[in-house]
Amino acid sequence: MKNSFTRRSKSIEPFQVMALLAKAKELEAKGKQVIHLEIGEPDFTTAEPILQAAKAAIDAGYTQYTPALGLPELRQAIAKLYKDRYQLDIDYQRILITPGGSGALLLVSGLLVEAGQHLLMADPGYPCNRNFLRMVEAEAKMIATDHTTNYQLTPQLLDKYWNHNTAGILIASPANPTGTMLNKAELADLAASCKKNQGYFISDEIYHGLTYVTSAPSALEVDDNAFILNSFSKYYGMTGWRLGWLVAPLNAIADLEKFAQNIYISATSISQYAALACFESTTVAILEERRAAFAKRRDYLLAALTELGFKIKTTPEGAFYIYADVSNFTDDAYKFCYYFLENQYVAFTPGIDFGNYKANQHVRFAYTQEIAVLEHAIERIAKGLQHWQA
Amino acid sequence: MKNSFTRRSKSIEPFQVMALLAKAKELEAKGKQVIHLEIGEPDFTTAEPILQAAKAAIDAGYTQYTPALGLPELRQAIAKLYKDRYQLDIDYQRILITPGGSGALLLVSGLLVEAGQHLLMADPGYPCNRNFLRMVEAEAKMIATDHTTNYQLTPQLLDKYWNHNTAGILIASPANPTGTMLNKAELADLAASCKKNQGYFISDEIYHGLTYVTSAPSALEVDDNAFILNSFSKYYGMTGWRLGWLVAPLNAIADLEKFAQNIYISATSISQYAALACFESTTVAILEERRAAFAKRRDYLLAALTELGFKIKTTPEGAFYIYADVSNFTDDAYKFCYYFLENQYVAFTPGIDFGNYKANQHVRFAYTQEIAVLEHAIERIAKGLQHWQA
Numbered sequence: 001m002k003n004s005f006t007r008r009s010k011s012i013e014p015f016q017v018m019a020l021l022a023k024a025k026e027l028e029a030k031g032k033q034v035i036h037l038e039i040g041e042p043d044f045t046t047a048e049p050i051l052q053a054a055k056a057a058i059d060a061g062y063t064q065y066t067p068a069l070g071l072p073e074l075r076q077a078i079a080k081l082y083k084d085r086y087q088l089d090i091d092y093q094r095i096l097i098t099p100g101g102s103g104a105l106l107l108v109s110g111l112l113v114e115a116g117q118h119l120l121m122a123d124p125g126y127p128c129n130r131n132f133l134r135m136v137e138a139e140a141k142m143i144a145t146d147h148t149t150n151y152q153l154t155p156q157l158l159d160k161y162w163n164h165n166t167a168g169i170l171i172a173s174p175a176n177p178t179g180t181m182l183n184k185a186e187l188a189d190l191a192a193s194c195k196k197n198q199g200y201f202i203s204d205e206i207y208h209g210l211t212y213v214t215s216a217p218s219a220l221e222v223d224d225n226a227f228i229l230n231s232f233s234k235y236y237g238m239t240g241w242r243l244g245w246l247v248a249p250l251n252a253i254a255d256l257e258k259f260a261q262n263i264y265i266s267a268t269s270i271s272q273y274a275a276l277a278c279f280e281s282t283t284v285a286i287l288e289e290r291r292a293a294f295a296k297r298r299d300y301l302l303a304a305l306t307e308l309g310f311k312i313k314t315t316p317e318g319a320f321y322i323y324a325d326v327s328n329f330t331d332d333a334y335k336f337c338y339y340f341l342e343n344q345y346v347a348f349t350p351g352i353d354f355g356n357y358k359a360n361q362h363v364r365f366a367y368t369q370e371i372a373v374l375e376h377a378i379e380r381i382a383k384g385l386q387h388w389q390a
Numbered sequence: 391m392k393n394s395f396t397r398r399s400k401s402i403e404p405f406q407v408m409a410l411l412a413k414a415k416e417l418e419a420k421g422k423q424v425i426h427l428e429i430g431e432p433d434f435t436t437a438e439p440i441l442q443a444a445k446a447a448i449d450a451g452y453t454q455y456t457p458a459l460g461l462p463e464l465r466q467a468i469a470k471l472y473k474d475r476y477q478l479d480i481d482y483q484r485i486l487i488t489p490g491g492s493g494a495l496l497l498v499s500g501l502l503v504e505a506g507q508h509l510l511m512a513d514p515g516y517p518c519n520r521n522f523l524r525m526v527e528a529e530a531k532m533i534a535t536d537h538t539t540n541y542q543l544t545p546q547l548l549d550k551y552w553n554h555n556t557a558g559i560l561i562a563s564p565a566n567p568t569g570t571m572l573n574k575a576e577l578a579d580l581a582a583s584c585k586k587n588q589g590y591f592i593s594d595e596i597y598h599g600l601t602y603v604t605s606a607p608s609a610l611e612v613d614d615n616a617f618i619l620n621s622f623s624k625y626y627g628m629t630g631w632r633l634g635w636l637v638a639p640l641n642a643i644a645d646l647e648k649f650a651q652n653i654y655i656s657a658t659s660i661s662q663y664a665a666l667a668c669f670e671s672t673t674v675a676i677l678e679e680r681r682a683a684f685a686k687r688r689d690y691l692l693a694a695l696t697e698l699g700f701k702i703k704t705t706p707e708g709a710f711y712i713y714a715d716v717s718n719f720t721d722d723a724y725k726f727c728y729y730f731l732e733n734q735y736v737a738f739t740p741g742i743d744f745g746n747y748k749a750n751q752h753v754r755f756a757y758t759q760e761i762a763v764l765e766h767a768i769e770r771i772a773k774g775l776q777h778w779q780a
Contacts, residue, residue, distance in 0.1 A: 005501045008526065009645045012652060046453035054660070055445050063436035064630045099489055099632065102654045111395045115505060115527045131652035136398065137505045137527040240454045240659030242489065242632075255399045262402060262521035264492045268658045269630030270444070 012131045017349045024347050035377045038347045042237050043368045047286040049277045057273030068260040070097020071272045086218045096246045099267045101206045101231035104246035105132045110259050112200045113138040117167040123355030126176045144357035147313035151178040155193040168200030174207040177354045177364040178323040179316020184217040191223035201226045209235030211318040212295040225249050236278045241271035297367040304378045320367050327361040344380040402521045407739045414737050425767045428739040432627050433758045437676040439667045447663030458650040460487020461662045476608045486636045489657045491596045491621035494636035495522045497649050502590050503528040507557040513745030516566045534747035537703035540570040545583040558590030564597040567744045567754040568713040569706025574607040581613035591616045599625030601708035602685040615639050626668045631661035687757040694768045717751040734770040
């Protein structure tokens with residue numbers, strides 16, 4: 001029995017937050033009440049109409065595989081969403097249902113990126129993206145970004161970093177961990193840059209719907225050939241159901257179907273039937289209430305953290321994260337996180353989980369807790385800062 | 391926009407049966423009643439106690455991510471299954487819950503097989519296996535097998551084909567498409583051969599439970615370091631729930647957890663809670679009734695096909711397939727399948743979907759239909775053969 005596995009396996013870094021979480025569990029086992037601001041998952045249970053639809057599907061016995069591309073009626077419902085939300089006519093045959101946004105990322109990695117190639121993406125960014133590419137023996141080339149570009153890629157950065165091994169770019173708007181967005185003009189510029197370089201334009205839109213200033217435009221509004229990753233996890237609050245979707249150009253669908261048939265057969269059937277209820281007005285009303293709650297939490301936490309001396313250099317406009325510069329307090333964000341967990345029982349995520357650029361002076365807070373809990377967290381953080389600074 | 395995608399994408403062959411199925415749908419749209427013997431999915435709806443458990447989980451609001459390794463109580467229930475079914479003590483921490491057997495295959499491919507390496511496997515075999523390996527820039531080396539080795543690998547074949555690029559072997563017992571099994575002595579010989587060559591021993595056991603002569607031994611009975619792929623899809627009748635599991639050596643779990651966290655986050659939560667009911671005696675009673683039904687169908691179809699002149703050279707002992715030699719009738723199995731679909735409205739799968747070795751003289755029948763339907767299919771096939779031979 002060998003004791004080391006593939007190079008691929010070694011190159012996938014563990015999430016640093018996991019060690020922190022293990023520590024949190026240890027503290028909780030000792031009776032400490034840890035406040036969790038590290039979790040990238042809405043705290044709300046899935047909305048009632050979606051639960052009812054799931055139970056109806058179970059009663060109807062819809063327990064077998066669905067087509068690999070997903071239920072046609074769900075694909076059509078998503079096509080209607082593109083019409084309603086973005087005024088776009090998207091042929092439902094361009095929409096694939098996937099097991100979470102993760103499934104969509106796997107398909108796109110397999111379809112578009114050769115071994116040895118890379119996608120350009122912003123550092124900081126969603127950590128899993130790199131590892132989907134490692135899975136297919138490709139890479140993420142992480143480009144350092146800061147508040148001056150809203151932590152987003154720009155045509156200038158693409159000009160600087162694009163080379164013969166670049167397959168395309170992967171952007172996210174709203175982004176994790178920064179919550180920043182790209183407007184339509186910025187999307188158009190990035191699309192033009194990809195076109196000029198004959199590369200793929202891949203847009204992660206899984207936080208669409210969870211926006212608090214303006215709504216987020218889709219990359220499809222500026223480039224009909226863009227590949228769009230989306231999910232029922234965030235706005236629709238269906239994390240545990242593992243359901244997402246991919247919009248792709250029509251000429252890619254046959255190949256994507258082959259990947260889907262082979263790699264996962266289909267997304268969970270009951271989840272797909274449940275998701276049909278996402279677009280009903282009663283569901284949307286609940287989701288919009290939740291969005292309003294997220295907006296209030298964001299406003300509260302932004303102000304409170306700023307007052308404590310955290311520097312939030314770009315106002316997050318979407319998702320449910322605040323990416324805070326902690327250079328007023330430390331140059332070791334991981335140690336800083338650990339200190340607050342162990343001494344004040346508040347968990348948040350060190351920057352290192354999102355990239356390398358200035359990771360040691362950033363942390364991410366998720367506002368996936370009620371305001372009362374956030375207030376309590378802020379009290380603890382304030383108290384901790386007194387000792388930390390002393 | 392480029393019109394061709396990755397080499398990886400091109401190397402994944404579409405299932406031939408899909409073109410056949412498209413034709414079947416066309417016929418059905420014209421009002422023809424097609425009998426489907428091509429489907430590798432039990433015809434039974436998921437058993438009632440499992441459905442009830444799913445609904446209870448929904449009512450309890452278990453709609454969020456689970457740990458990446460799966461619900462601890464489900465992992466423990468599976469550990470108990472190994473005790474009850476195989477008299478093996480398996481630490482539940484060695485058991486990972488995956489999104490279907492597919493998820494387990496993806497993990498194993500990522501963990502164990504370097505780019506450029508291959509796994510040895512039997513031809514004919516489950517077609518997706520090859521493509522999981524293509525996903526990670528590795529390969530399946532398909533070894534021609536026939537009835538003389540029960541369509542299974544042997545130490546002699548491994549000696550002949552093992553080279554410096556061989557990472558290990560992937561066997562299946564009961565196998566798809568042949569339904570053949572490996573006994574404990576054969577498993578031990580294969581394990582020893584892998585050990586001698588310092589390669590991984592990977593065993594696909596997703597049809598365990600669906601056996602009609604003797605029960606199938608697990609590779610873990612002869613090699614504690616084997617990697618075991620299993621699933622709730624077949625015996626437990628939970629295809630659409632997308633739930634499987636992987637048993638791995640303890641020293642592989644940390645790396646597998648990294649893959650799971652990154653590649654799919656977790657399996658569907660409701661599916662996992664539902665699966666807890668799989669091990670209740672009321673459920674097992676239903677599953678055993680269904681197994682008895684499969685056994686009767688197998689007996690019927692074996693005899694009836696043999697009488698018609700199909701050559702079934704090795705009696706299938708498990709799964710729900712019969713792999714039949716059609717060389718009495720044709721040397722073009724695909725054309726043969728097409729003929730029976732178009733003229734007799736019976737669908738079955740051409741050998742080419744399972745490999746290359748003598749694929750043109752084999753077809754696969756799935757007995758995932760009631761006896762009455764099988765009888766009807768046999769009538770149609772008999773009638774068709776008269777015209778075909780004429």
